[in-house]
Amino acid sequence: MSHTYQFKYIIIGDAAVGKSCLMLNFIDKRFRAEHDLTIGVEFGSKIIDAEGIKIKLQIWDTAGSESFKSITRSYYRSAAGALLVYDITRKDSFNHLSEWLNEARFNGNPSMAITLVGNKYDLEDSRVISYEEGLRYAKDNNLGFLETSALSGHNVNQAFVDTAQAIIEKINSGT
Ligand code: GDP
Numbered sequence: 693m694s695h696t697y698q699f700k701y702i703i704i705g706d707a708a709v710g711k712s713c714l715m716l717n718f719i720d721k722r723f724r725a726e727h728d729l730t731i732g733v734e735f736g737s738k739i740i741d742a743e744g745i746k747i748k749l750q751i752w753d754t755a756g757s758e759s760f761k762s763i764t765r766s767y768y769r770s771a772a773g774a775l776l777v778y779d780i781t782r783k784d785s786f787n788h789l790s791e792w793l794n795e796a797r798f799n800g801n802p803s804m805a806i807t808l809v810g811n812k813y814d815l816e817d818s819r820v821i822s823y824e825e826g827l828r829y830a831k832d833n834n835l836g837f838l839e840t841s842a843l844s845g846h847n848v849n850q851a852f853v854d855t856a857q858a859i860i861e862k863i864n865s866g867t
Pocket of ligand 1: 813
């Protein structure tokens with residue numbers, strides 16, 4: 693299948709928020725139940741269709757652990773898009789968003805399209821961050837926003853497609 697665009701994405705956020713599971717769910721619709729601390733960077737690739745435009749996405753799943761940040765930095769530079777992930781059941785992962793955002797904006801392309809992703813939507817009973825809180829943070833920081841579940845697959849594809857559409861809009865508007 694031929695494609696018109698090729699975009700690089702990074703997935704960032706605290707450890708254990710579900711970054712690897714989101715990538716796995718997106719790439720092969722499979723959920724990995726075991727937690728396996730990501731070491732360094734994992735890579736995946738998939739071609740998507742965003743309103744008739746075929747786009748090849750190359751995705752780097754970065755480690756959430758502080759000790760890997762220096763490795764991760766080199767990946768920010770070439771990324772056109774980012775998924776910034778928190779866990780709706782863990783307040784600390786939400787509180788750390790600004791650190792991740794600063795990291796991405798400082799090290800990355802200033803026009804990078806960033807989508808805020810509140811993951812573990814299926815754990816409604818344990819939710820501590822409301823949808824409205826997530827949305828407000830996204831609006832205040834000029835980010836896209838979705839809640840996802842890497843377990844059920846809810847909104848996973850949409851998160852990647854929305855980011856691609858935001859990149860295309862930036863390209864078309866010359867920003
Ligand atoms: P990462 O460190 O951010 O890459 O996180 P992982 O993808 O390794 O996931 C961390 C843990 O959360 C694992 O035990 C996963 O099984 C679990 N997990 C990830 N996404 C979801 C989700 O959407 N819902 C639920 N219930 N668990 C999830």
